[in-house]
Amino acid sequence: MMAASERGAAATAGLIALLLILVPLAGLHLAGPVGLSVYAVNVVGQVMCFALLAMSVDLMWGGAGILSLGHGLFFALGGYIAAMHLLRTAFATTHVLPDFLQFMGQSAFPGYWHVFDSLPFTLAAILLIPGLIAFVFGFVSFRSRVNGVYFAIITQALTYTAMLLMFRNDTGFGGNNGMTGFHGIAGLPIGGANAAVLLTVLSTIAVLLTLIGGRVLLASRFGRMLAAIRDDEPRLRFLGYDTLWLKLAAWCLSAMVAAVAGALYVPQVGIINPSLLDPSVSLEIAVWVAVGGRGGFYGAIIGAVLVNMVKFWLSAAAPSLWPFVLSLLVLLVVLALPNGLTDLRNRSRSWMTDLGRGFREAGRGRPERGAG
């Protein structure tokens, strides 16, 4: 079983690493049979961000058995912080105030925006602000021993609350319309081929590093403690482990990974608005993980990639069909593959061994019964 998981992860990592060769070719304008078009590079980049987001949910769900239906919040937070930095750098070159600030009758950025001029500060904020919010929320929930479906429900409430807050224009982050009008990133014009390649390569590297780092983490003593929480949390507590801190550590780490995914995603789509905070977005992340298979991260990547490829294709071909296709996927997984596509692999293997045993027994003339 372990070996199958290792092979699955290695194969996934190999395929993703291949993107690191294909994607930069587009930057060299070698699109066509070998490279990818700029549009395709952008799609790959976005899908990689979703894969990263799916892994952050899988760390909690597959790793510790804690389902979050609110990770869209951390994704959006990372995105909003990245957007603030991008708007400040855009202002530095264009000296035009973003639309939403003009609309609010402001003549300058509010004071606290200035700290986001600094890239190192922004990068730290992308990790620390979502991390801090996750810490406070997680501490209160885990200390009160809110578990299972109840925890999932309050994570939904949390992202919904954040959505209502961000919808208000007075909150100061663009309200309903969100923030857009980014100019460039690292000196490359946003929307151009080079920026797309850069962001896609960064997202792909982030996915690879998280896959490798995440698997090392799961195989560590900390990962075994998380597995123990998933299997029997009271037992672990009666062994003298204060599970609150273990869950909180995993939860904050997971929120930070989701925030990084959001920060990489927003410059690729060129806009952030509160729709990312809609509970349905967070639900969809759980669907990706459920479709791909929980635990070990590679299932989460496969699920995120497959579901989003279908979504990208359908949103062009037949946008109104998407909710039905998604529902069908959920039904399929719930009914036929309780642990997602990774089940397919285990199941086909057990069919194979059954078949093999059947042949051997047929060869001997009669089925053999083991002694034990």
Next chain:
Amino acid sequence: MSAARDTAVEVEGLVVTFGHFKAIDNLRFTAAYGEVRAVIGPNGAGKTTLLDVLTGRSPARAGRVTLDGTLDLTRMSEVQLALSGIGRKFQKPSVFEALTVWENLDLACRRHRRSLVREVFSAADARHTATITATLDRIGLGAQRNARGATLSHGQKQWLEIGMVLVQEPKVLLLDEPVAGMSDDETLQTAALVRSLRGPHRSIIVVEHDMDFVEQIADQVTVMHEGKTLFEGSMQSARTDHRVLDVYLGR
């Protein structure tokens, strides 16, 4: 002989209520080091509730519960109680199914009891490896050391959980129905195991329904009924005590 033994756990005037129901009503109970104390009684007598109080799962409404005469157990969390030397095997076998037998024991065998951060980043040392290996032999799961918890039989899970509690080197070992669901052979092996665990620095409290098993292992028997102590003494005398016969052994 038993008079010279030091008291490990002392319970006095304990009351535990669930709503209007008094699960434990003014209970007096002691368990000494070096003995195996069996707690028996009909369903609903409050046996498991007593273990719940000792491990911080149920709060005491009133009364005193102490370890070594001084440590007040009623105000401590499950984690603090576990770290103070109270180990418990649950009624339903509770092992970590995704982890191997070795990993289960390794997690139970704490390396840094006082710091979770150091525990997370600790490396295995020779002493812990030796403890775990010895425990594997003791619970008879040496051959299954790399098997996942989920693949073990019911009896093996019970033994593994006993092993997990043992590697913590508890002062007080609580066993809640250790032979429930076991075959006769497994029950005999478990009885031998429990007898071998007796030691001068350990007090063993066993809640069990299987009277033959209790007779094999127990030095002292406490019979509980409706949250009170009905009888204390040897199993032989419990079998002939008319109050016990009336409420429990049932003629």
